[in-house]
Amino acid sequence: MIYAAPFLSLYLLWLFFLAVMNLKRASDAGQLNRTALVLGAPIVIFGYVLDVVIQFSVGSLLLLDWPEEPTLSEHLHRLAKQPDGWRGTVSRWVLGTLLADFDTSGGHSV
8 A cells, every 4th residue: 555655646636736727727717706716725725735745755756856846847847858868758748648738828738
C-alpha cells in the first residue's frame, strides 16, 4: 500500500485540478453563481495546498529535482523547456496529456 500512496496522491491532485478547471471555466463564462462559488472555494484552496505539499514531496522525488516553484505544474513547465533528458520528456507528456486539454486558458500548454 505504501508504494501506491504517491500515485494515489498524484491522482487526487489531478482530480482537484479537473474540478478547479471546471470552476474556472464556469467563472470565465459568467456562469458561476454565488452558491457554486462558496461551495467551490474550499476545493480551490485545498487543491492549492495539496499541490504545494505534493510538489515538495512526491513531485520532487519522482522528478528527482528539487523545485524552485510552489506548484507542480510550474515545476513541470520549467522542466519541459529542457530539450534533452527524461525530465523534459516526462514534463511535456504530463502537461500535454493530462493538463493542457482541461485548461481552456492555455496556462498548462507545453
